[in-house]
Amino acid sequence: MVRERVGREGNLGRAVEFGCGTGFYTEVLARKANTLLATDISSGMLELAKRQVNAPNVTFQAVDCQRTTLQDEGFDTAFISLLIHFTVPGQTVAEMYRILRPRGTLIIANLDPQLLHGLDRIRSLIRIAYQGIAGYRLKPPKGFGRNVMSEKQLRELLGRSGFRVESAETIRDPSRSSNIPVEYIRAVKV
Numbered sequence: 702m703v704r705e706r707v708g709r710e711g712n713l714g715r716a717v718e719f720g721c722g723t724g725f726y727t728e729v730l731a732r733k734a735n736t737l738l739a740t741d742i743s744s745g746m747l748e749l750a751k752r753q754v755n756a757p758n759v760t761f762q763a764v765d766c767q768r769t770t771l772q773d774e775g776f777d778t779a780f781i782s783l784l785i786h787f788t789v790p791g792q793t794v795a796e797m798y799r800i801l802r803p804r805g806t807l808i809i810a811n812l813d814p815q816l817l818h819g820l821d822r823i824r825s826l827i828r829i830a831y832q833g834i835a836g837y838r839l840k841p842p843k844g845f846g847r848n849v850m851s852e853k854q855l856r857e858l859l860g861r862s863g864f865r866v867e868s869a870e871t872i873r874d875p876s877r878s879s880n881i882p883v884e885y886i887r888a889v890k891v
Protein backbone atom coordinates (compact mmCIF):
# COMPACT_ATOMS: atom_id res chain seq x y z
CA MET A 702 0.00 0.00 0.00
CA VAL A 703 2.85 2.40 0.79
CA ARG A 704 4.55 1.44 -2.46
CA GLU A 705 1.35 2.23 -4.33
CA ARG A 706 1.34 5.63 -2.65
CA VAL A 707 4.94 6.23 -3.76
CA GLY A 708 3.83 5.38 -7.29
CA ARG A 709 1.43 8.34 -7.19
CA GLU A 710 4.22 10.87 -6.53
CA GLY A 711 5.04 13.44 -9.21
CA ASN A 712 8.55 13.92 -10.57
CA LEU A 713 11.12 13.46 -7.79
CA GLY A 714 14.03 14.98 -9.74
CA ARG A 715 17.42 14.04 -8.26
CA ALA A 716 16.36 11.63 -5.54
CA VAL A 717 18.08 9.71 -2.77
CA GLU A 718 16.68 6.75 -0.85
CA PHE A 719 18.03 5.91 2.61
CA GLY A 720 17.84 2.41 4.05
CA CYS A 721 16.76 0.90 0.73
CA GLY A 722 16.97 -2.61 2.22
CA THR A 723 16.11 -5.23 -0.39
CA GLY A 724 15.03 -2.52 -2.84
CA PHE A 725 11.32 -2.83 -2.08
CA TYR A 726 10.69 0.81 -3.12
CA THR A 727 13.72 1.43 -5.31
CA GLU A 728 12.24 0.65 -8.75
CA VAL A 729 9.06 2.63 -8.08
CA LEU A 730 11.14 5.59 -6.90
CA ALA A 731 13.41 5.26 -9.94
CA ARG A 732 10.40 5.49 -12.27
CA LYS A 733 9.51 8.81 -10.68
CA ALA A 734 13.03 10.24 -10.48
CA ASN A 735 15.49 11.62 -13.01
CA THR A 736 18.28 9.94 -11.05
CA LEU A 737 18.12 7.87 -7.87
CA LEU A 738 20.88 7.15 -5.40
CA ALA A 739 19.78 4.09 -3.41
CA THR A 740 21.67 3.73 -0.13
CA ASP A 741 21.84 1.50 2.92
CA ILE A 742 24.25 1.12 5.81
CA SER A 743 24.47 -2.62 5.15
CA SER A 744 26.55 -3.82 2.20
CA GLY A 745 24.65 -7.14 2.37
CA MET A 746 21.34 -5.32 1.87
CA LEU A 747 22.81 -3.33 -1.01
CA GLU A 748 23.91 -6.58 -2.70
CA LEU A 749 20.34 -7.91 -2.42
CA ALA A 750 18.90 -4.65 -3.74
CA LYS A 751 21.31 -4.61 -6.69
CA ARG A 752 20.09 -8.09 -7.68
CA GLN A 753 16.42 -7.12 -7.41
CA VAL A 754 16.45 -3.70 -9.02
CA ASN A 755 16.56 -3.23 -12.75
CA ALA A 756 16.55 0.48 -13.56
CA PRO A 757 19.13 2.40 -15.59
CA ASN A 758 18.99 5.61 -13.54
CA VAL A 759 19.85 4.02 -10.15
CA THR A 760 23.24 3.94 -8.46
CA PHE A 761 23.94 2.26 -5.13
CA GLN A 762 26.12 3.42 -2.25
CA ALA A 763 26.79 2.37 1.34
CA VAL A 764 25.68 5.30 3.52
CA ASP A 765 24.79 5.85 7.16
CA CYS A 766 21.81 8.18 6.93
CA GLN A 767 22.84 9.93 10.16
CA ARG A 768 26.20 11.09 8.84
CA THR A 769 26.58 10.89 5.09
CA THR A 770 29.35 12.14 2.85
CA LEU A 771 26.76 13.39 0.32
CA GLN A 772 27.12 16.97 -0.85
CA ASP A 773 25.17 19.88 0.65
CA GLU A 774 21.87 20.65 -1.10
CA GLY A 775 22.54 18.02 -3.79
CA PHE A 776 19.05 16.46 -3.99
CA ASP A 777 15.46 17.45 -4.81
CA THR A 778 13.90 14.57 -2.87
CA ALA A 779 14.92 12.28 -0.02
CA PHE A 780 12.93 9.13 0.77
CA ILE A 781 13.26 7.19 4.00
CA SER A 782 11.03 4.25 4.93
CA LEU A 783 10.85 2.23 8.17
CA LEU A 784 14.27 3.45 9.22
CA ILE A 785 14.10 6.55 11.35
CA HIS A 786 13.36 4.51 14.51
CA PHE A 787 16.68 2.65 14.11
CA THR A 788 18.56 5.96 14.24
CA VAL A 789 18.86 9.02 16.41
CA PRO A 790 15.92 10.78 14.72
CA GLY A 791 17.15 14.36 15.27
CA GLN A 792 20.50 13.54 13.71
CA THR A 793 18.91 11.83 10.69
CA VAL A 794 16.46 14.66 10.02
CA ALA A 795 19.29 17.23 10.33
CA GLU A 796 21.25 15.27 7.72
CA MET A 797 18.22 15.21 5.39
CA TYR A 798 18.01 18.99 5.79
CA ARG A 799 21.67 19.39 4.85
CA ILE A 800 21.56 17.28 1.68
CA LEU A 801 18.25 18.65 0.30
CA ARG A 802 18.13 21.81 -1.79
CA PRO A 803 15.96 24.67 -0.49
CA ARG A 804 12.27 23.71 -1.11
CA GLY A 805 13.39 20.10 -1.55
CA THR A 806 11.03 17.36 -0.33
CA LEU A 807 11.54 14.82 2.40
CA ILE A 808 9.21 11.80 2.25
CA ILE A 809 9.07 9.66 5.37
CA ALA A 810 7.19 6.39 5.80
CA ASN A 811 7.11 5.86 9.54
CA LEU A 812 5.64 3.09 11.69
CA ASP A 813 3.23 4.53 14.25
CA PRO A 814 2.33 1.85 16.84
CA GLN A 815 0.69 4.50 19.04
CA LEU A 816 -2.26 4.39 16.65
CA LEU A 817 -3.01 0.87 17.88
CA HIS A 818 -5.03 0.43 21.05
CA GLY A 819 -6.14 -2.30 23.42
CA LEU A 820 -5.94 -5.85 22.10
CA ASP A 821 -4.60 -4.77 18.71
CA ARG A 822 -1.61 -3.18 20.42
CA ILE A 823 -0.93 -6.27 22.53
CA ARG A 824 -1.29 -8.57 19.49
CA SER A 825 1.17 -6.48 17.49
CA LEU A 826 3.74 -6.48 20.33
CA ILE A 827 3.45 -10.26 20.70
CA ARG A 828 3.87 -10.73 16.95
CA ILE A 829 7.00 -8.53 16.86
CA ALA A 830 8.55 -10.41 19.80
CA TYR A 831 7.59 -13.82 18.34
CA GLN A 832 8.87 -13.03 14.85
CA GLY A 833 12.11 -11.62 16.23
CA ILE A 834 12.81 -14.68 18.33
CA ALA A 835 11.34 -17.48 16.15
CA GLY A 836 11.99 -15.94 12.72
CA TYR A 837 15.36 -14.28 13.22
CA ARG A 838 16.45 -16.13 16.40
CA LEU A 839 17.33 -12.78 17.94
CA LYS A 840 16.50 -11.11 21.19
CA PRO A 841 15.69 -7.46 20.46
CA PRO A 842 18.84 -5.38 21.05
CA LYS A 843 18.97 -3.16 24.14
CA GLY A 844 16.99 0.03 23.58
CA PHE A 845 15.10 -1.46 20.60
CA GLY A 846 11.98 0.59 19.96
CA ARG A 847 13.15 3.51 22.09
CA ASN A 848 13.26 5.86 19.09
CA VAL A 849 9.91 4.92 17.57
CA MET A 850 8.05 8.19 17.02
CA SER A 851 4.37 9.04 16.79
CA GLU A 852 3.14 11.32 14.01
CA LYS A 853 2.92 14.19 16.51
CA GLN A 854 6.52 13.70 17.68
CA LEU A 855 7.76 13.44 14.11
CA ARG A 856 5.88 16.57 13.05
CA GLU A 857 7.40 18.47 15.98
CA LEU A 858 10.89 17.25 15.12
CA LEU A 859 10.45 18.22 11.46
CA GLY A 860 9.23 21.69 12.46
CA ARG A 861 12.21 22.20 14.81
CA SER A 862 14.58 21.02 12.08
CA GLY A 863 13.50 23.54 9.42
CA PHE A 864 10.85 21.54 7.52
CA ARG A 865 7.20 22.38 6.88
CA VAL A 866 4.91 19.35 6.81
CA GLU A 867 2.85 19.51 3.61
CA SER A 868 0.79 16.39 4.14
CA ALA A 869 0.48 13.38 6.42
CA GLU A 870 -1.54 10.32 5.54
CA THR A 871 -2.15 7.27 7.69
CA ILE A 872 -1.91 4.07 5.68
CA ARG A 873 -3.63 1.12 7.38
CA ASP A 874 -3.76 -2.47 6.24
CA PRO A 875 -7.43 -3.43 6.61
CA SER A 876 -6.67 -7.17 6.39
CA ARG A 877 -5.47 -7.25 10.03
CA SER A 878 -6.41 -4.62 12.59
CA SER A 879 -3.22 -5.27 14.61
CA ASN A 880 -0.87 -4.41 11.73
CA ILE A 881 1.01 -1.25 12.64
CA PRO A 882 -0.20 1.76 10.62
CA VAL A 883 2.34 3.70 8.58
CA GLU A 884 2.40 7.49 8.47
CA TYR A 885 3.31 8.82 5.03
CA ILE A 886 4.66 12.31 5.59
CA ARG A 887 5.76 14.81 2.95
CA ALA A 888 7.74 17.77 4.29
CA VAL A 889 9.41 20.67 2.49
CA LYS A 890 12.72 22.26 3.46
CA VAL A 891 12.02 25.90 4.18
Ligand SMILES: C[S@@+](CC[C@H](N)C(=O)[O-])C[C@H]1O[C@@H](n2cnc3c(N)ncnc32)[C@H](O)[C@@H]1O
Pocket residue numbers: 719720721722723725726740741742743746764765766767781782783784787788
Ligand atom coordinates in the same frame (compact mmCIF):
# COMPACT_ATOMS: atom_id res chain seq x y z
C1 LIG B 1 13.20 -2.20 8.18
S1 LIG B 1 14.40 -2.05 6.89
C2 LIG B 1 13.49 -1.01 5.75
C3 LIG B 1 13.88 -1.29 4.33
C4 LIG B 1 13.11 -0.48 3.29
N1 LIG B 1 13.29 0.95 3.45
C5 LIG B 1 11.63 -0.79 3.37
O1 LIG B 1 10.86 0.01 3.89
O2 LIG B 1 11.27 -1.89 2.91
C6 LIG B 1 15.59 -0.92 7.54
C7 LIG B 1 16.81 -0.75 6.65
O3 LIG B 1 17.57 0.34 7.14
C8 LIG B 1 18.95 -0.01 7.12
N2 LIG B 1 19.60 0.83 8.13
C9 LIG B 1 19.64 0.68 9.48
N3 LIG B 1 20.31 1.68 10.06
C10 LIG B 1 20.72 2.51 9.05
C11 LIG B 1 21.43 3.74 8.99
N4 LIG B 1 21.89 4.32 10.09
N5 LIG B 1 21.65 4.31 7.78
C12 LIG B 1 21.19 3.73 6.66
N6 LIG B 1 20.51 2.56 6.62
C13 LIG B 1 20.26 1.97 7.82
C14 LIG B 1 18.99 -1.50 7.40
O4 LIG B 1 20.19 -2.06 6.91
C15 LIG B 1 17.75 -1.97 6.64
O5 LIG B 1 18.04 -2.30 5.31
